[in-house]
Amino acid sequence: MRARQLSRWTAGLVAVAAVGTTTACGGAQEAPTTTGAERHRTPTNTQRIAEEKAAEKAALTAYAGYLAASRTASRQSDPQHPELTRFLGDPLLTRVRLSLVKARDNGAVSAGTIRSDPTVTSVNLDSKPPTVEIQDCLDATGYRLVYRSAGKKTVPGTRGSRHLATATAERYPDGRWLISTGAAHRDQPC
Template sequence: MARRDQLGWNGSRAIPAFLLTVCVALTAACTSSSESDNAKDKTAMPTLSAAPSKLASLDPTEAAKEQALAAYKGYWAELPKVYAMPAIEGTEIKRYAAAEALSQAEASVKNLSTTKSVMTGLPILTNPTITDAALDKKTPSVTISSCLDVVQWKIVNKASGEPAAMPSNRVTKYVVVALVERWEDGWKVLKATPKADQPC
C-alpha cells in the first residue's frame, strides 16, 4: 500500500494522479477491457512523420494537419522510451512535446526515479483524429482525439521487475484529447488529457 501512495493514486478514478497530470495515462492502472476494437486499426507505434512526397501533393491546410498528426504520433512513440529509462535525455521527446506536456513528462520521470520504477511494454494508439483546427491563427493549432490502450504498459519495480499493484476497477482503454501547436521548430503537443470516463 505504501508504494501505491508513493505513486499518488487518485481514488476516484483509480488512476495514478501523477500519470493523469502527465496525461499519458501512463499506467495500466486503468481498465475497461472492451476488446471490440477493429484490429486492423491498431498500430503499436505509428509512423513518426508524414512522407514528404505525400505532403507535397496536399494543399497547405491538409499538409499542416498531416504534420500535426505526425508530431502527435511521434510524441506517443517517444513517451514510452522516456518512461522505460526513466529519463528525458536520450530520447526525442523535446522534438514533439513542449509546455505542459513536456513539464509533466519531466515530473513523471522524477516520480518514477524516486520510486525506483520504470514502465515496460507499449501503449497502443488508435484512430488519432483532428476534431478542431485553428490554422489561421498567429500560432496555428489543432485538437486531436484518439483512443489509448495501456493494458500492456505497466509500472514495474526497476530492480525486481515486479509489477506495481493495480486497482481492480482500473480502466485500460480510454479517449485522450490533445492540443498541438505549430512552433518555429515544428508541431508540438502542448497538452494531452486522458478521459478516463470515456472508454473506447
C-alpha cells in the same frame, strides 16, 4: 502507506505516459475552428485546404512521435531523453519530465505497449499560434509500471485501460508542430 503514495504518483505517470495530464478539454482559446467535414463541404480555397491538410499531417506525426518518445523515456525513467523535446512543447513537456523524475526516484520504469488510433478533430490556422486538436482511443491495457529492482514486479495501481485521450498540437515560431497539451479521459472508455 507507501503503496498509497506510489499508487497516486504511478497513476499520474501512466496518464502522462499514455497522453499527459494537462488540461485539454477547456482553455482560454476560443477561436473558431473547422472540422474535417466543414473543410470538405466548402472547398473555395484550394490553398487553404492544402495548408490544413499539411497541418493535420504534421500534427499527427508530432503526436505519434510524442507517444513513442514518452514510451522510450519511461522505459528508463529518463526525463532528459532527447526525443522528448523533438515532439513535446510546454506545458506538456514539463509535466512529462516531472512524472519521469518521480518514477525514477521511486525506482519504477514502464513496461508493455500502448495502442493508438488518433484522428484530427479540428484545425485552426488563424489562432495564435495555429493549433490542431487530436482525439485518440488509447489502449493501455498492456501497459504498466514495474519496479526496476524488484525483478519487474508491477507497481500497484498502474495497469492501463482503454480510454479517450485528447491532445493539442501547436505550430511553434520555428515551424515545428509540437504537442503542447494532452489529457487522458479515463472516465470515457472507447
